Amino acid sequence: MKTVETCLSPELFNLFDIRGKVVVVIDILRATSCITTALAHGVGGIIPMADLEECRKYKEKGLLIAGERDGKTVEGFDLGNSPFSYMEPSLKGKTIAFTTTNGTQAIAAAQQEAAEVVIGSFLNKTVLANYLREQPNNIFIFCAGWRGKISMEDTLFAGALLQLLRKGIEFGNDACRLALSAYVSAQDNLQDFLSDCTHYKRLQNFGLQADIDFCLTQDKYPILPHLVEGMLLPKAIAG
Numbered sequence: 001m002k003t004v005e006t007c008l009s010p011e012l013f014n015l016f017d018i019r020g021k022v023v024v025v026i027d028i029l030r031a032t033s034c035i036t037t038a039l040a041h042g043v044g045g046i047i048p049m050a051d052l053e054e055c056r057k058y059k060e061k062g063l064l065i066a067g068e069r070d071g072k073t074v075e076g077f078d079l080g081n082s083p084f085s086y087m088e089p090s091l092k093g094k095t096i097a098f099t100t101t102n103g104t105q106a107i108a109a110a111q112q113e114a115a116e117v118v119i120g121s122f123l124n125k126t127v128l129a130n131y132l133r134e135q136p137n138n139i140f141i142f143c144a145g146w147r148g149k150i151s152m153e154d155t156l157f158a159g160a161l162l163q164l165l166r167k168g169i170e171f172g173n174d175a176c177r178l179a180l181s182a183y184v185s186a187q188d189n190l191q192d193f194l195s196d197c198t199h200y201k202r203l204q205n206f207g208l209q210a211d212i213d214f215c216l217t218q219d220k221y222p223i224l225p226h227l228v229e230g231m232l233l234p235k236a237i238a239g
Contacts, residue, residue: 004132004139004165005172006158006179010102011148013109022137023114024128024161026121027144028153029199030081031103032225033121033215034066038086039234040123040221042093046232049099050108058097067099071206074099082211095231106144111227114140119225119232122157126219127237129164139169141179152182152197153215156190159183190216 005021007013026032035046049055052067052074059065059078066079073080081100098104110117115137120128132139141161143154159179162171171177186193191213194200203212226235 001168001170002136002138003170003172004141004162004176006141006143006162006175008143008150008155008158008175008179009145009148010106010109010142011145013142016140018110018140019113020115020137021140022116022118022132022135023110023140023142024118024120024132025103025106025110025142025144026154026157027100027103027106028121028157028215029151029203030083030211030215031098031100031144032119033123034081034083034086035098035103035119035225035232036121036123036221036223037083038091038096039225039232040223041087041091042089043086043091043096044093045095046225047095047097047230048104048107048227048232049097050105052099055097055099064091064094064096065098066096069101071101071202071208082208083214084211102144102146106142107227110140110142111230117227118235120157120161122160122216122218123220124223124225125157125160126164127222127224129161131224131235131237132161132165133169138172139165141176146199151199153194153199155179156183156186156193160187
């Protein structure tokens, strides 16, 4: 039987063997939500970058650059980390180099050995779950967290995904059960459940409530971003 494991923090990532697995990278607030939104609105491709200065160099190559550190847009970058920024019609067909505090770091770590890296968010939850059920590899759910710490919003999304995967796929570790239990407790009102959580409050203090609300929207886009030779592109989905 196919298995699924969950890693709730990047600090635990080195304890897992992801070889031959499809890795789902999660950074709900806000990197993976931005990636999903951007590709749904016609952005040509996104190059995820772990290093800020390496990302900055792409501007010299004529690309748009996007990034945040500690929740704030990087000075001199074209775009930040708000999903609304990626809805602009002028971005259609453009390639964007993208770096964030947590999400792109997780992508960089995962791409070294994974069979495939895909992007998860509430915005594309069901499309993602359907694909994961159909593809043959074992699954690894990788929560980007916040600077190595567990973040509740990523954990809740892991649980939401696991709820959709639980039939016919075996849970490979206790983190799966923890995430699922958290989501079952929170699913009737994610906003209330998250309102006292650290990253939620951090972004709220920056005046980003609209971003938060949008990132918690369920199944808005029938799109699955995946990594192809270092670039995030929409995956062709059957049916």
